[in-house]
Amino acid sequence: MGEVLTLDAATEQREQIRQAGQTLVFTNGHFDLLHIGHLDYLEKARALGDALFLGLNGDGSTGRLKGAGRPIVPAAERARLLAALIPVTGVMIFEDDTATHLIETLQPDIYVKGGDYADKPLPERATVAGYGGRVALI
Numbered sequence: 001m002g003e004v005l006t007l008d009a010a011t012e013q014r015e016q017i018r019q020a021g022q023t024l025v026f027t028n029g030h031f032d033l034l035h036i037g038h039l040d041y042l043e044k045a046r047a048l049g050d051a052l053f054l055g056l057n058g059d060g061s062t063g064r065l066k067g068a069g070r071p072i073v074p075a076a077e078r079a080r081l082l083a084a085l086i087p088v089t090g091v092m093i094f095e096d097d098t099a100t101h102l103i104e105t106l107q108p109d110i111y112v113k114g115g116d117y118a119d120k121p122l123p124e125r126a127t128v129a130g131y132g133g134r135v136a137l138i
Helices: 008-021 035-046 059-066 073-081 102-106 115-119 123-131
Strands: 024-029 051-057 090-094 110-113 135-138
Touching: 008 024, 008 090, 008 102, 024 035, 024 102, 035 051, 035 115, 051 073, 051 135, 073 090, 090 102, 102 135, 115 135, 123 135
Parallel strands: 024 051, 024 110, 051 090, 110 135
Antiparallel strands: none
């Protein structure tokens, strides 16, 4: 079972993963109203590496990006639910509109997003390329 982490705690775990020669996979999103498609996506993401960190959009960024009445489930509850899923190693709540800061800090080996990003801009792509990471679309 994973855990809800601060960015400092995630950074410490990231260093341990790196020192062990393991692969860190990272993804992010809102995960409001968790459903089977989310679980399938997370299982596929985790299969790409040894650990899966998930950046979870907080209530403020979810409201800005998804609109009025969102999120339906508060960030703290979404984080606990996601951390309890077998594929997830750690969850960090963030309030930015993109996960760029988390990615810059953690420098995951593989950054995963849904296949729908094949036809639209991925704001974090340049950051991942900048440190030599890989983007994988599922």
